[in-house]
Amino acid sequence: xxxxxxxxxxxxxxxxxxxxxxxxxxxxxxxxxxxxxxxxxxxxxxxxxxxxxxxxxxxxxxxxxxxxxxxxxxxxxxxxxxxxxxxxxxxxxxxxxxxxxxxxxxxxxxxxxxxxxxxxxxxxxxxxxxxxxxxxxxxxxxxxxxxxxxxxxxxxxxxxxxxxxxxxxxxxxxxxxxxxx
Amino acid sequence: xxxxxxxxxxxxxxxxxxxxxxxxxxxxxxxxxxxxxxxxxxxxxxxxxxxxxxxxxxxxxxxxxxxxxxxxxxxxxxxxxxxxxxxxxxxxxxxxxxxxxxxxxxxxxxxxxxxxxxxxxxxxxxxxxxxxxxxxxxxxxxxxxxxxxxxxxxxxxxxxx
Numbered sequence: 001x002x003x004x005x006x007x008x009x010x011x012x013x014x015x016x017x018x019x020x021x022x023x024x025x026x027x028x029x030x031x032x033x034x035x036x037x038x039x040x041x042x043x044x045x046x047x048x049x050x051x052x053x054x055x056x057x058x059x060x061x062x063x064x065x066x067x068x069x070x071x072x073x074x075x076x077x078x079x080x081x082x083x084x085x086x087x088x089x090x091x092x093x094x095x096x097x098x099x100x101x102x103x104x105x106x107x108x109x110x111x112x113x114x115x116x117x118x119x120x121x122x123x124x125x126x127x128x129x130x131x132x133x134x135x136x137x138x139x140x141x142x143x144x145x146x147x148x149x150x151x152x153x154x155x156x157x158x159x160x161x162x163x164x165x166x167x168x169x170x171x172x173x174x175x176x177x178x179x180x181x
Numbered sequence: 182x183x184x185x186x187x188x189x190x191x192x193x194x195x196x197x198x199x200x201x202x203x204x205x206x207x208x209x210x211x212x213x214x215x216x217x218x219x220x221x222x223x224x225x226x227x228x229x230x231x232x233x234x235x236x237x238x239x240x241x242x243x244x245x246x247x248x249x250x251x252x253x254x255x256x257x258x259x260x261x262x263x264x265x266x267x268x269x270x271x272x273x274x275x276x277x278x279x280x281x282x283x284x285x286x287x288x289x290x291x292x293x294x295x296x297x298x299x300x301x302x303x304x305x306x307x308x309x310x311x312x313x314x315x316x317x318x319x320x321x322x323x324x325x326x327x328x329x330x331x332x333x334x335x336x337x338x339x340x341x342x
Contacts, residue, residue: 152295158303
């Protein structure tokens with residue numbers, strides 16, 4: 001399975017509660033942008049996607065994104081979705097996810113692994129449209145639930161998903177440190 | 182999770198005001214609706230006004246109105262005005278907390294506190310209003326195909342817990 005991080009603009013120093021709240025809705029705030037077109041990813045989008053991810057996370061991951069494209073960028077594959085928002089001939093954002101069957105004892109559901117919007121294209125509802133588009137694709141694939149997972153201190157993206165109607169699900173992620181080899 | 186009375190009153194009031202930011206709502210109306218004394222509520226509203234979350238208008242037709250930014254103001258912002266969800270390290274030590282059993286229990290309680298804080302910090306007043314709207318429509322959370330707005334009239338079989 002490919003693991004992708006839901007990214008956000010890095011914030012210098014410790015984020016205060018107020019600062020986090022003030023940045024809430026970065027992906028969703030503002031009026032819906034009717035100009036952007038949501039469509040399946042194309043290979044020629046990768047250059048801009050890699051640049052967007054590198055700008056936001058500070059790390060360029062060319063080989064990684066090529067692998068993601070090979071796995072999720074297959075046209076006509078209902079179970080796997082890699083969508084982009086194209087605005088003015090440029091990639092304004094992307095969302096990636098897939099339908100997973102019976103893992104963790106869960107009936108098939110759609111998982112959103114990654115969503116991001118170019119910083120200068122935020123506050124225009126593009127993130128909301130990307131999420132709605134992948135949700136619609138999941139529904140067409142036959143599932144009625146969409147799920148995601150992110151760090152609990154990622155207030156920005158948590159706020160975005162909650163603003164779209166997502167709430168805590170019935171699964172709880174658990175982990176433990178394995179210690180040195 | 183149990184919030185203190187003043188905190189709950191603040192949340193009730195702010196959400197009532199935010200439902201229609203153009204309307205001035207009398208404090209007595211809120212007090213009656215939530216079964217609290219106007220005197221008690223006045224203290225809470227005064228604190229909210231000092232923080233700029235609500236504005237008061239005196240005279241006939243006066244009352245309070247929402248003055249904050251519903252898309253920025255989180256539940257945690259409001260809760261933090263009235264109570265601390267958990268004591269910071271070094272504060273408010275409970276008897277037995279330094280024992281091995283006490284420390285183990287503290288780990289579990291801290292986990293719960295962190296999840297509660299993350300939840301309150303990620304829910305804005307705007308998100309709460311949408312949740313309220315969905316409840317009044319008789320539905321549960323759902324992503325509409327057209328974007329941020331929730332789908333209307335969700336079938337009962339899809340209703341959440």
